[in-house]
Amino acid sequence: MVGKRAGKWKRILVSWILRVIMILLSAVMIYPLIWNLYSSFKTNTEFLGDAMKLPEHLMWDNYIRAISETNLGVSILNSIGIVIVSTAILALLTIPCTYCLVRYRFPGAKLILKVYMALLFIPDSSTLIQLFLLMRNLHLLNSRAALALLYAATGVAFPVFLLSGFLSKIPRDYEEAAMIDGCGPFRILINVVVPLARPGIVTVCMFSAIGSWNEYMTAMVMLTDEKKKTLAVAMAHLYEVQRYATDWGTLFAALVIALLSTLMIFMIGQKYIVQGMNVGGVKG
C-alpha cells in the first residue's frame, strides 16, 4: 500500500520534471522567433543596445517602412501566384498519372513507379546548375510561370509516392460499380476516385504548396528581376541590402511578415500535414 502511494508520488514528480524540461526546451526553440517578433518594434539605436531587451516603444514605423520601402508586397503576391499555379499543375499531373500507374497493369507501369521511387533520392541541389543551364537555353529564365512549371515538374516524385499509397487503398468496387453504370475512365477518375482520395490529394497539395512557398535556391537562381522575386528570395536579398544599410528595424519587420504569412498557411494545412506524414512518411 505504501509502495503504491510512493509510486504515485514518484510518477507525479517525474511528470513535473518532464514538464519543466519540455517547457524550457520549447522556450529555447521558440525564443529566436519571439525575439524576432519583439525586436521588430525596436528603433535602430535600440538594436545596438542589449539584444535581449524589450523595446521601449512599439515602432510600428518599421512595418510601414517594410511595406512601403521594399518590394515585400510584390514578393508575397509572386509567391502566392507561383504556389497556386505550381500546386495546380502538380495535382493535374500526379493524380491521373499515379491513378493509372497503380490501377492499370500496363507494360512499364511498375518501372515508372520504381523510377519515381529512385528519384526521391536525388536532392534538388544536385540538378540546380543543370536546370539553370536548361532554362537559360530554353530562354525561360526570369519567368514566374516557368518557375511554377519547374516546381511542379521537379516535384512529381514525392506526390506519386504518397498518392500511390492512398490510391491503391481505394477498393476497386466503387470503380467497377461506376463502370457498370456506363462511366468512362475519365468520369470514374473525376467523380469516383478523386473524391475518395481527397485526404491524400489535399495532403499532397499542402506539402507541395509549403515546399514551393519556402523554396529558396532554385527561385534565387531562376529569378533575377527585382519585381519577380519570391518571398524567400526577397528576404535573403533584403538581408544583404539592409545589413549594410543598417536599417534593421525594417528587416526585422519584414521577417515577421514573412514568418506570419508562412505560419498562416501552415495553420490552415496543419491537420493534413501531420496526417500525411503519418501515412506516407515512414510508416509501413
Next chain:
Amino acid sequence: MGKKQKKKKLPVLFIGICVIPTVVLTLIFKIYPTVNTLIMSFTDANLLGSGTFVGLHNYTYMFQDKYFILALKNTVKLLAVVSVVTIAFSLILAFILTQSRLREAGIYRTILYIPNVISLSVVAVIWAFVFNARMGIVNSFLDSVGLGMLKRDWLGDSNTALWCIGVVMIWQAVGYYMIMHIAAIDGISQEIYEAAIIDGAGKVRQLLSITVPLIKNIIGRTFILAISGTLGMSLSLAKVMTGGGPNGASSVLTYYMFQQGMMQGNFGYAMAITVFTLIMSLGLSFLTEAITEKE
C-alpha cells in the same frame, strides 16, 4: 467475365493522356539534368562553352583542391554530428511526448514543429542575427549570465561558423523527425510497455530495450532522410548565413559546388563535385539501410 475483359482491354488513350505528360516533364526536368550532370562531370565545360572531354580529370583534381577537401571535411562533420544528434533528440522527445501523457503534449509538438515550416532563407537570416556579434542574443545571453569572456563573432570565427550552421539544422529539423517517431511509437502496443513496467523496467530502459529495437527500421529510414535533409539544407544555410566563410571554414560540398558552378562558371568541375556528393549520400543511405534492415 467483366473482370477478365477489363484486364485484356486497357483504355490506352486514357492512360496515355494521364501518364505521358508527367513522364515527359520528368524526363526533361529531372532525368535529363541528372544524366547531363554525370556527362558534364567528365568535361571542362565553363562559361565559354560546353568544353571537351577530360576523362576523370575533375575527379582527380578535386583531391588536390584544398578548398574541396575542406568542404568535404566540413560536410562529413555536419553529417556525422547533425544527423545523429537530430535523430537522437527527436527520438527522445517523441518518447517523452508519447509516454509521459502530459496533457499539453500537443502544444509542445506544435512549437517544436514550427521551425520546420519556415523558409530556410528566413531561418538563415533570423539565425544570422541570433549569432551576430553585436546585435545577437547569444552574446547578449552570455553577458547576462556572466560568461562574457565566451563572447565572439560566431559566424566570423572559423572555429564556430560551421557549428552555428549545424545548430540551425538541428533546430529546424528536430520537430519533423519527432513527429515521424511519434507516429512510429504510437504503433507499438501499449501492453509491451505495461509488461515491462511490471518487470520493473525504468523509462530509460524502456526507451532502449523496447522502443528503439521495435522501431529500428523506421529509425533507419528517418536517419536516411536526415542525411539527405542535412545535405539539402547545407546549401541554403551556408549561402545566406556565412557564404562559406571565413575562408572556407563553413563551406560544404553543396555550397562549393554552387560556388564553382554558379559563381565561377566552372560547370564541369561543379558537376563532378555534385556527382561525388550524390554518390556519398546514396552510399550512406544504403549503408544505413543495410545496417537497420539486418536480421
